[in-house]
Structures are given as C-alpha cells and as structure tokens.
Amino acid sequence: MNNTDYDIVNAGTQTFQLTDLARGGFDNLVVDAGYAVTATTPNASPVYRIGRTYTSVQHRAFATSPVCGDSGGAVAGTGYLALPGFGNSAAIAGVSRFIGTYPITFVAPACLANPTATEQSANVNPSGAGNGSWIDFTFDANAVDNDGSIQSSSPVTYIKTGCTTAAPLTRTNAIRLRQTGQEISPFISVGVTGFVPPTAPAVITPPN
Template identity: 35%
Template sequence: MNQLAIKSAVLAALGIITAPAMATGLVSIPTTGFTVSASTAQPSGGISAYTLCNRTGNYGPWYGSNNSTPPSSTANNTCAVFPANTLTAPENGFTLGLYNVRDMVVNNSYTSGSSITIGSVIDYIWRNSTTSMCIFGTRFSMRNTDWNKTVAGMQTFEINDFARNGLPNSTVTAGYYLTSNSDEVLFRIGRTFTSVQHRVGIDLDLDPTDVAEGYYDQPLSYLGASTAAINGVEAVVDYPPDVPTTLQQSALINTEWIDFSTDVNYLDDDGASMKDSSLLYVKMPCSAVPTTPTGSYRFRQTGQMEEPWVEIIMPGFKP
C-alpha cells in the first residue's frame, strides 16, 4: 500500500485528521445548467453548462504574465475550499477510503508512436457511510518532458480541461482546493462532456479580463450545440487568435459528465507556468466500492495558445 495511504488510514483510525476550515464551499452543479445574461460577448444570453469559479488569470494568458490569484477566505474564492491538507475531506463527516496514483501517458502521431509519460494523476475518495455520499478528488501534476516529437525543441504538455464520467442524473456539488504555489486555480466547472477552447484578447495588458473576440467565459448549451470532446478553432494561429463561430463556442449539457477548466503546464509558453492542478472535487452518491472503467477520465489540451488538440483517455474512479 502507498505510504501516504497508510498514514491516512492510521490518522483516520485514531481520529486525528482535523476538520477543514471552510470558506465558500463546493458549489451546486445542476443538470439544467446555468442562466447567462445577455452581454456584448453573448447578445442573446441563454443557458450554459458552465459556472464560473476563479476568473483571475483569464484561463491562461497569451504571451504575458497574467498569473491567476490564489483564493483566500475573503476574495476570489468561488468554488474554493480550504481543508487542512490534501488528505482531509473538504466537508465534515467524510473519511478517506481510497488513494491512488497513476501515470499519465501519451502515445499518438505526435510522439512518433512512442509511449511518453508526461505526468501523474492522484485520486482520492472520501465517503460518508451514513449518507452514502462520496467526494471524489483528483489532482494532476505535469513533468518537464518533451512529448511532441514532430516539433523541434522542448514541448511540454498542457492540460486545459479535465472531464470525468459517472455523474448521477441529479445535482452534484463541486469545487477545488489550491494546495500550493505550484497549483493553478480552477476557472470554471461545466456539466458537459465538451471542453471549450478559451483565448484572451488583444488588450490583455490593459485589461486582465479581456477575452478574444468570439470567445465566451460561459459557452451556451442549446439544441445542436457541440458534443465533441474539444470545441474551438483547431489551427496554429497568430495573435490575435482566429475568431470562432458561435457553434465553436458551444457545449451541450451532458448530465453524466463534469468538466473542470484550468491551465496546467510544467513550462508554459504564456509565461505563467503552473505544473500542478488544484485538487478538484465532485460530491455525489456512491456505493462502497467504486469502479475504474477505461475512459472515465479525459485530459485535454485544447489549443489555448498554439498547441495541437490532444485528448488523453484514462481509467478512473466512478460510482
């Protein structure tokens, strides 16, 4: 058994894992999505699969130093929680039951057919046996590894979105814990299978929240909206980026999936390198023993800058 898991089991048995200090808390992620008011970017408004969390950092800047701001007890803390440590559940009444570490491996035409380990994935499951609820936690860490053999120089992999399967057909709650200075914040959470590309605008130096033309913070869901794994403009572009169509900035609600948008890269071209994700949580009903089917986890590089679209499919915990 992993030493961290042994330590956690001992602490839990002795009852000395302390209760977390809560702030905003996990937020509700309903099956019906979120209402988006009409704005300059989205004149019609509508329903989005996504809700906003930490808006600082603008989903990762474009060749700038627009670092995100860590959440605190008083600011930038939507979706954020503050447990005592990574082993402590973000809510009271939950006991750590499972802990697991897996390698993240990519093998495709960009790696010339070789299997290259680009990072690791850490999973946690806390369970409340009284309520039969679980909190699933996942954190990933990227390595300083050249994965794209079709391009000269060092190309480190970037994860812009993490999607996980297995949600019930009911409202769940979700959020994140920024564990250290090497963690990136969580920008948004979506009840969808689709990871929508996001890019910043040309006035980034003057306005850190500036969004490129045609890009939405909360992509809309409607009949005919995208059901693709990655949606956006798949092209190597100059700055400012190409303008997407409305369809290319859409994501159909999918109640079986949850998508977390972040910007994790060991050595990011945008100058804001965060090699680790925050610890990402989703709370939902569960059985005592989860399954780990292949395809439950999807890690996606969505071309937030000029990277190719790549999806890494892995097994992962689900109820």
C-alpha cells in the same frame, strides 16, 4: 508535463498543458462539484469553469499580429466567452492552430479566425443515463506555459454525490485529460482509467 516532448516532428520542445479535466461515470446521479487550492499545492491553477458537460471549450488571448494571441495575454480574444453557450457535444470546441492528425502541422502566424458561436459552446447534459455522465473542470496546469506563467500543480477537484457502502469501481477512459489550444498547442484529449461510483455503466462513453 515537464520533460516529455509530445511532438517529435515539429521543432522545439512541446510539453503537455492540462487545461481541462472531464470525469465520467456519474449517470443518473445528482452531483455537486468544486475545487480547492491548498498550501500543499503551490503554483496551483484555480478552476475557471465547472459544468455538467463532456465538452471542453477553448479560451484564447486577443489576437494581434504578429503575436496572434499565441503567447497569451490579459485580454480575451474576440468571440471567446468566459461562460460558453449551448450546442456542442465535441470533446474540444474551439479553433485549432494545427492541422492534420500525425504529423500535425503548425499553421504559421496568420492569426486564427475568431471562433463561431458553436466553437464557443458546450451541451449541458442532464443527469440521465449516458448524457449526464460527465463533469468538466477548466483550469491551466503546466510546467512551462507559452504565456510565461508557471502553474505546476493542478487544483484539487471534487465531485460529491450520494453513496452506499458499495466500493467505487475503476473504468477505462473515465477521465479525459485535455489540452485545448490556449496558446501554441494542438487539441489533445487523453483517456485514462479512473474511479467511478458503483452505479456507473460498464463502459464510459461520450454523450449520445
């Protein structure tokens, strides 16, 4: 996050900004979730939203030309919601500044269209098998942010549920690290191995 250019095609150095963390494997479990910022995590981002959902929802600053919200700002863009609505199961809901897969192409500065209601929505998944596997945390951890801030530590995130003496397990793709295009950045979702409760399914998948 502080020294790797994930985009070697387009000019400049683009470093990953962690704006959402989704954790899976909590099927059929009642959970509580929370976070902490402590003295041992300086410059840590707070968590802005926590939800029982797989979907990360983009949030951007007000788009005035020629900056177009690409450098952040204190006022939310038109149509961007602090609390998303319901009705989207995509990994990331929002409006992308980039097109294509690889090489990605930056869409230069005509301001982005305002998001639709669907692009500001996320399904809330009940605790049944499959659909209720995921809990999503929205924050903004980065080494170099386009808005000039530095929040170089993530918050400490917690998911609490009932347990037995059985040991936790590890599962592939149980954690999804997301970049949601908060400023000049493409949508990126990275799956990594993570610990899950012993009751988790063998394969951690997106919602049905």
